[in-house]
Amino acid sequence: MPWLTSQAPESDVVLSSRIRLARNFRKIPFPNRADFEQLAAVLQLTDGAIPAVADAAHRHFGRYAMDKLTKLQREVLVDKRLITENLVKNPQDRVAFLADDASVSLLVNEEDHLRIQCMRAGLDLEQAYALASAIDDAIEGQLDLAFDEKMGYLTSCPTNLGTGLRASVVLHLPGLVYTRNINNIINISQQLGLSLRALYGDDKEVVGNLFQVSNQLTLGFSEEEIIGNLKSAVTEIIAHERRARKALSLYMKEHLEDGIWRAYGTLRYARLLTEKEVLTLFSKVRLGIDMRLIKEVSADCYPEILIGSRTSWLEILAGTENMSSGELDKLRAETVRRALAAHPGEGRQQA
Amino acid sequence: MPWLTSQAPESDVVLSSRIRLARNFRKIPFPNRADFEQLAAVLQLTDGAIPAVADAAHRHFGRYAMDKLTKLQREVLVDKRLITENLVKNPQDRVAFLADDASVSLLVNEEDHLRIQCMRAGLDLEQAYALASAIDDAIEGQLDLAFDEKMGYLTSCPTNLGTGLRASVVLHLPGLVYTRNINNIINISQQLGLSLRALYGDDKEVVGNLFQVSNQLTLGFSEEEIIGNLKSAVTEIIAHERRARKALSLYMKEHLEDGIWRAYGTLRYARLLTEKEVLTLFSKVRLGIDMRLIKEVSADCYPEILIGSRTSWLEILAGTENMSSGELDKLRAETVRRALAAHPGEGRQQA
Incomplete structure (x- = not known):
């Protein structure tokens, strides 16, 4: 998993950054309402666009049809966060195109027709977004996407309307957990329109002190604003985490x-x-x-x-x-x- | 502590063996009833016998007066099991003669006028007794000891009457503790006239799985019988411990x-x-x-x-x-x- 390398910006606190764009093709129902013929059509359209995507991304893509994989192979891809559990539920006509360096996943017929996911090590939302955007442009150059002048990109779930953008960052926050400041940070994040939650475990018991923070709002802000907002919040959290570690190393x-x-x-x-x-x-x-x-x-x-x-x-x-x-x-x-x-x-x- | 070396008989289970002989001088009251003049007389007599003891033991002895040591120095000697807590209680005229290799301690004015202690690594009661006996002979060659034809050696506490001999062995019994067989062994030991108890911790919680087993009876048996009896019991315990370890390594x-x-x-x-x-x-x-x-x-x-x-x-x-x-x-x-x-x-x- 090259995008988990430790040689990355702020890697003492940030494990990885991810950008996800939700896109749908015009005139085809969203996957949860599409029949198999329509799902197959989405897949065919995407297959046709992959060469242009590979060109834009400067990467080679492997094609993984969910109904051709074993349960175990699918689990490994979920564990590596390359595909979602959602993609696995009804495997027929669900396909993931995965870049060889595991930095890009294109999920076909997940909640939306297409989900573009780009991962980077450390805090690097800009590079992740630049890559996702290049892939998005390559797809838009080939295919007709569902876009509304007022609403922006149309998506299956209204929480993704507008930019279709979800930016997220995985953080290692032992300092904030051990100094019992993590709940403050979670509350403040919510007030800032961000979601901060444990990656493993639950509200009662966080396991491994790993957290994922992401934007809640996708509509009414530009992509740059969303990413800038998340990045400045993450930068704040990093500073708090480092101060907490320093306090621990001084007083405990x-x-x-x-x-x-x-x-x-x-x-x-x-x-x-x-x-x-x-x-x-x-x-x-x-x-x-x-x-x-x-x-x-x-x-x-x-x-x-x-x-x-x-x-x-x-x-x-x-x-x-x-x-x-x-x-x-x-x-x-x-x-x-x-x-x-x-x-x-x-x-x-x-x- | 050379007598704690791992290069010793049965050292996978037995840490050390110890022989202690209690001796008193004729016509001087036991230490708990003696005045300072009498205690000083005991010390003077012992001082005079030390050259012969050193000769017999083939060892050089250091002289440690309890009232000249710091509290801490005394604690270290107690922790190393070279002296007893009893010797430290009223330090005046209490002296320990310690062999340079820590294998022999002569305690003056402890519960008895003289206690001869010999330690060996592993299960080696015979060698420990041979050494103690040689030292005892050297002392008897020089000084008049309290001995009764019928009662044997007279001692301050009746539990030491007769031979004045206490033989003890320190055992490491994790196998018997983990397989919950230790209480059986403790009960059987008591029935055999032996005392088996935890070296650290108490009845509720044994710490470190270390136990000391020793003879209870000193009267009515010869030294050889006492030592032989303890040795055969220890040999049985060793076999049980090894079986328990084997069972653990098979089933757990x-x-x-x-x-x-x-x-x-x-x-x-x-x-x-x-x-x-x-x-x-x-x-x-x-x-x-x-x-x-x-x-x-x-x-x-x-x-x-x-x-x-x-x-x-x-x-x-x-x-x-x-x-x-x-x-x-x-x-x-x-x-x-x-x-x-x-x-x-x-x-x-x-x-």
């Missing part, structure tokens, strides 16, 4: 470091690990690496651990879906140990 | 290994460790090393970790008794990490 130094190193020791040596446990421990280890406390392992381990701890990925690795939870936990622990060993840092191990 | 392999490796990860990386936590984690790590699961660290770390985790030792190390519990926990974690790093095993780290 010993306990913070102890917790981080214990998490590292457990990830490095445990023989059984659940998915939830990896996310929880890895949040601490990541904080330790980002704060330059842990130097014996490099930030390059992040994507491997995040992806490698997912059950779907482990099943691919093992070549079977018939594993007990004990076997999965064992393979997960092995995968995590291997990922840590594969990415040594510059610093020698501290005695 | 995954959880056992996971627990052992997590304990290792925590000991190796934690920045704050309490005394109790070290004992608990170290029991698992020791089990892992003894079962040859952990090969990256050698059994030679045992004494350093057992002694190095004690508060008194850390205070000596830091040169101050005015440390907060947080500072102690930090220094303890450092000391443990250093001990593990100082004793690498033959096996490379497992990925």
